[in-house]
Amino acid sequence: MVDNQSAKRKAPSVEASDGYFESYAGLGIHEEMLRCRRTDAYLQAIRSAGLAGKTVLDVGCGTGVLAIACARAGARKVYAVEASAVAECARAVVSASGLTGLVEVIRGKVEEVELPERVDVIVSEWMGCFLLYESMLDSVLRARDRWLKPGGSMLPRRAQMWLAPFRDEEAAEEQKAFWADVHGIDMSCLAPIARAELARRPEVELLLAQNVISSPSCVLDIGDLASCDLSDCQSLCASFDLSSHVRAELHGFVGYFAVELVPGQWLSTAPDAEPTHWRHVLFHCELPLPVQQDERIRGRLTMTQATQNPRCWDVVISFGVSGGGEERTQRYELDVRC
Amino acid sequence: MVDNQSAKRKAPSVEASDGYFESYAGLGIHEEMLRCRRTDAYLQAIRSAGLAGKTVLDVGCGTGVLAIACARAGARKVYAVEASAVAECARAVVSASGLTGLVEVIRGKVEEVELPERVDVIVSEWMGCFLLYESMLDSVLRARDRWLKPGGSMLPRRAQMWLAPFRDEEAAEEQKAFWADVHGIDMSCLAPIARAELARRPEVELLLAQNVISSPSCVLDIGDLASCDLSDCQSLCASFDLSSHVRAELHGFVGYFAVELVPGQWLSTAPDAEPTHWRHVLFHCELPLPVQQDERIRGRLTMTQATQNPRCWDVVISFGVSGGGEERTQRYELDVRC
Numbered sequence: 001m002v003d004n005q006s007a008k009r010k011a012p013s014v015e016a017s018d019g020y021f022e023s024y025a026g027l028g029i030h031e032e033m034l035r036c037r038r039t040d041a042y043l044q045a046i047r048s049a050g051l052a053g054k055t056v057l058d059v060g061c062g063t064g065v066l067a068i069a070c071a072r073a074g075a076r077k078v079y080a081v082e083a084s085a086v087a088e089c090a091r092a093v094v095s096a097s098g099l100t101g102l103v104e105v106i107r108g109k110v111e112e113v114e115l116p117e118r119v120d121v122i123v124s125e126w127m128g129c130f131l132l133y134e135s136m137l138d139s140v141l142r143a144r145d146r147w148l149k150p151g152g153s154m155l156p157r158r159a160q161m162w163l164a165p166f167r168d169e170e171a172a173e174e175q176k177a178f179w180a181d182v183h184g185i186d187m188s189c190l191a192p193i194a195r196a197e198l199a200r201r202p203e204v205e206l207l208l209a210q211n212v213i214s215s216p217s218c219v220l221d222i223g224d225l226a227s228c229d230l231s232d233c234q235s236l237c238a239s240f241d242l243s244s245h246v247r248a249e250l251h252g253f254v255g256y257f258a259v260e261l262v263p264g265q266w267l268s269t270a271p272d273a274e275p276t277h278w279r280h281v282l283f284h285c286e287l288p289l290p291v292q293q294d295e296r297i298r299g300r301l302t303m304t305q306a307t308q309n310p311r312c313w314d315v316v317i318s319f320g321v322s323g324g325g326e327e328r329t330q331r332y333e334l335d336v337r338c
Numbered sequence: 339m340v341d342n343q344s345a346k347r348k349a350p351s352v353e354a355s356d357g358y359f360e361s362y363a364g365l366g367i368h369e370e371m372l373r374c375r376r377t378d379a380y381l382q383a384i385r386s387a388g389l390a391g392k393t394v395l396d397v398g399c400g401t402g403v404l405a406i407a408c409a410r411a412g413a414r415k416v417y418a419v420e421a422s423a424v425a426e427c428a429r430a431v432v433s434a435s436g437l438t439g440l441v442e443v444i445r446g447k448v449e450e451v452e453l454p455e456r457v458d459v460i461v462s463e464w465m466g467c468f469l470l471y472e473s474m475l476d477s478v479l480r481a482r483d484r485w486l487k488p489g490g491s492m493l494p495r496r497a498q499m500w501l502a503p504f505r506d507e508e509a510a511e512e513q514k515a516f517w518a519d520v521h522g523i524d525m526s527c528l529a530p531i532a533r534a535e536l537a538r539r540p541e542v543e544l545l546l547a548q549n550v551i552s553s554p555s556c557v558l559d560i561g562d563l564a565s566c567d568l569s570d571c572q573s574l575c576a577s578f579d580l581s582s583h584v585r586a587e588l589h590g591f592v593g594y595f596a597v598e599l600v601p602g603q604w605l606s607t608a609p610d611a612e613p614t615h616w617r618h619v620l621f622h623c624e625l626p627l628p629v630q631q632d633e634r635i636r637g638r639l640t641m642t643q644a645t646q647n648p649r650c651w652d653v654v655i656s657f658g659v660s661g662g663g664e665e666r667t668q669r670y671e672l673d674v675r676c
Binding site: 190 | 364
């Protein structure tokens with residue numbers, strides 16, 4: 001009991017994990033994000049957000065692209081907070097854009113900075129792979145509780161996580177064939193080890209929409225980011241009950257997200273949407289599970305921030321098919337970059 | 339002086355860097371290597387190496403593919419040493435191949451293992467990016483000094499490092515255009531920062547052969563791996579004097595290697611050879627240097643194992659053109675995975 005409490009006291013918070021900000025210090029990752037259609041979606045939303053005369057806080061402003069867009073959309077004042085060294089780049093761009101003063105770049109962690117006023121709107125591109133990876137939403141909600149005026153608005157305003165089962169017979173067959181004849185050597189005994197390895201860590205890849213075998217299940221819907229609780233984004237437990245469109249082998253589950261930036265304008269990273277730099281998160285099963293057409297796939301998804309590094313997540317997916325057979329449980333570490 | 343000696347004493351050796359072996363514990367990286375044409379080249383060399391009745395040591399056997407090939411080529415006994423957990427996979431494959439006894443998989447660092455006898459041949463696939471990255475050659479030469487019979491042979495037997503200047507106007511123009519208009523914002527002030535970032539770390543990528551602007555320079559030729567000194571592979575200082583085939587902007591230098599596996603059979607990773615999993619190492623310049631056709635490009639390459647982690651390398655390239663202008667010096671950290 002005492003040990004447990006002591007472990008809790010020692011668990012690092014997202015504020016303390018400094019290596020995280022270093023990963024955003026170089027321009028390479030910002031270039032990738034700027035080239036992603038997520039930037040266009042944000043800029044369009046900012047233009048239609050009615051920012052004229054408003055005060056805005058941009059949490060994690062990066063190179064400053066969204067903060068500048070807010071200023072150009074008529075904001076009275078934009079506080080652009082950035083903890084990593086790229087803040088100096090944002091400052092240079094703001095200056096080159098003739099917006100110094102209107103856009104104030106503040107280098108620091110948003111949990112620690114002091115603003116001279118509360119703001120009307122908080123803009124932030126905080127989403128990680130499968131929405132919650134990186135746990136940046138924690139910081140955004142803490143900033144909201146300190147700096148958003150009552151009745152103020154959040155951009156994005158709503159966030160959803162989706163999960164769907166997928167098939168991948170082609171890759172599985174190719175793997176099997178590969179290990180069965182490695183330059184004339186039968187290494188089939190390694191195939192299960194390779195598969196177990198694949199099933200340990202989620203893979204961040206693009207999945208073809210045609211490989212999804214049922215409708216997706218919404219496993220989290222934060223309906224109003226302006227009023228939700230911090231605890232809503234620190235753990236997750238959801239059931240799903242889906243029906244397979246086809247007879248297939250279930251090879252895993254694909255996770256993705258969608259956010260509503262302003263009313264009616266969604267940015268979706270689903271397999272049937274245009275690709276983004278987030279790609280999809282593939283939770284591979286150790287063993288494929290045969291499913292019949294119209295058979296039900298039921299299960300639970302549990303996600304908790306990892307004790308060692310709360311920017312990473314421990315994910316458990318338990319699932320089975322209604323036709324019977326035992327329920328399977330797979331554990332994953334959502335630890336893509338840390 | 340005292341400080342210097344003390345620093346030397348404290349400098350970690352390649353034997354002590356354990357995270358290195360963990361990076362080879364999963365099957366993913368072995369699959370990539372097995373799929374690379376380097377495996378075919380080795381297997382062909384092993385078949386023509388005259389191994390009948392010989393004893394062989396495979397340093398870093400991975401999944402055991404080369405050790406098994408040696409046994410199939412008639413070796414009397416193969417000691418397959420592997421420090422990472424993939425040794426257990428090698429053991430399983432050797433057993434499934436019915437070669438237990440003939441191929442003995444030994445899990446351990448080659449510097450620490452004990453063999454019952456000296457061997458006739460040492461086989462090892464020890465090459466890293468730009469040959470020396472990972473510094474695995476250190477371990478191979480230490481194994482040679484302990485376990486190779488006088489007059490025994492090494493596979494590969496010879497190793498060369500090559501350097502050549504390249505142009506990349508297209509990418510440079512694209513970068514310039516990108517930063518000049520990022521969704522309507524002029525971020526040109528960031529272009530030099532992005533370029534400096536690119537010039538800090540070598541990039542491991544495939545370079546098109548058509549972008550190479552002169553003949554390459556051989557910056558290291560270890561003519562006989564059976565007799566070279568360990569110090570030959572722990573630092574490097576070479577001059578180059580090349581002549582540009584074209585009028586172009588020099589954007590950097592490409593580094594690659596070639597090894598002679600058995601007499602007359604080379605495995606080259608040059609830009610004009612078939613791609614390998616090593617790709618090429620691109621040392622980008624911070625500023626492009628205009629060169630005229632037939633103008634000489636002269637300089638020096640210095641490489642030393644990094645103090646903090648001798649599997650990484652500090653690289654300095656100084657260069658200039660004969661037409662005049664000042665000499666430039668660029669420093670790089672060859673630190674691709676550590």
